[in-house]
Amino acid sequence: MKTPNTSRRHFQLALLALPWTLAAHAARAHGERHGSPSTTVVKEQKPWGIAAEPREATRTVEIRMTDDMKLSPNHLEVREGETLRLRAVNQGRLMHEIVLGTSEELKAHAEMMKKHPGMEHDEPYMAHVPPGRRGDIVWTFNRAGEFEFACLIAGHFEAGMRGTIRVKARP
Template structure:
């Protein structure tokens, strides 16, 4: 019984640590008013404001373990609304991040496959449903996206956003 209690506390502490580090890293959602941009910006940009959206991009996810489109072009500074539709029969998600962030989160998802996401750079979508991500791409370069439901990334469910300089 003591081993079980220790394991439960260890798992809870690990989850809290991961949650705290994600929160501290700027992966939490709220409206960004003037003066908060620097505090919220990450390596891939920052949560966008709906009022600043300059373009809507439709993304479809399928049980073929693919995103359509899998390659997206945006301009630095652009705020994009991704309307993400799950055209499949199983749950899928879209996560924006660096390759390193996505691979780290993939390992967590393997341990906690039913994890719910509340970060502005992630959306989990049930079959036949759709969701949105509003994101501002503040830095030129490559932003990766992927489905991190266990087995989906490994099957090739990933893509890239190429962010060109202003």
């Protein structure tokens, strides 16, 4: 038989667990499956472009990731409207990723990753790549401008693991 004190204690414990439950839910809401293959490509227009089907890629650019927190190449030139397969190749022993975005969005996301280091993603503009593996992002750069790509795993972005993408306007 539960006494009022037992019920109150269970309620207090539930309240104490609430912040961790909400944090875990927020991380899951962001996506729990870094780089897991998805059966359908979500085509949501972003300031830096839109996801594309693999068959739409007109060229492949290999981006190598290493444990010295370097991306190579770290600068890409793209024509507006061009669809690329960005092949992220992890040559290190640590987990790495590549995320496309604006400078502001990547900085904000990197801060969130520091607060929730176990957060995982499943967005078409992200590739989470285990050591010795590779992952692809197929993306149509349909907006001219300056954008970035980076590894947002806690500490990697701050160590300089980032690059730039210049999308040149159509003539």
